[in-house]
Amino acid sequence: MWVFGYGSLIWKAGFNYDQRLVGFIKDYRRVFYQGSTDHRGTLDYPGRTVTLEPAEGEVCYLEVREKQYDQKAYLDFFTEPTATSPAVSGIMVYIASPDKKLNRNYLGPASLEDIAKQIVHAEGPSGPNRDYLFQLEKALLQIGCKDKHVMDLANEVRGILSQGEQTAS
Structure with a gap:
């Protein structure tokens, strides 16, 4: 069985696996729309x-943990942007519906500002929400993926955090 990791599974699988492929799925985009009341918030x-x-034309690069995804x-999973046939068909993807x-x-x-403020202040049993965001940004960049939504959000959070540091000093 293949599982597609597009969030924390990229840097912290939490289970043993036989093989890891870097690639993408088509016509979906990654968004910070799912609430976390068990790991990164309360x-x-x-x-x-x-x-x-x-999201037509978009690409997204990569059971207990995903229990809040319904x-x-x-x-289909692709490893090459120009490929017409998938590297793997039928990979399982957890999705949180609206x-x-x-x-x-x-x-x-x-x-972006409201999401960033929420991320700055949220913390749960797995740690601060901002750590999740920064780890995701770092992991994506390490595999050569520049996800605009993630990068813009991380920059907004850094801006809020630096304003807080300036206010405190």
């Missing part, structure tokens, strides 16, 4: 983690 102050949303999809009846932790779209 019920009172949820953090934000990534999920996938359909859907599984089986998609249906609040099925996914009570879905937070949905918000401005």
Whole structure:
């Protein structure tokens, strides 16, 4: 079985695996729309983690841990941008749907500034929400993926944090 990691699975699988491939899925994009009340936030102050949303023309590079994700999809996985056939078919992908009846932790779209503020202040049993964001940015850059949403959000969080340091001094 193949599992597609597009968030923390990139840098922290948490399980043994036989093989790892770097690649992407088509027509989805990574977004910080899923609330985390068990790892990077609390019920009172949820953090934000990534999920996938359909987005034509976009590409996204890479059960206990994913229990807040209410859907599984089986998609084609590519390792070369110009490939017409997938390297692996039927990889499992966890997706948090926007249906609040099925996914009570879905937070949905918000401005970059609002998402960044939430990430700065959220913390859960797995640590500060900002660490999740910064680890994701670092892991993506290490595999050569420049995800604009992740990078813009990380820069916004860094800006908020540096303003807080200037205010404190």
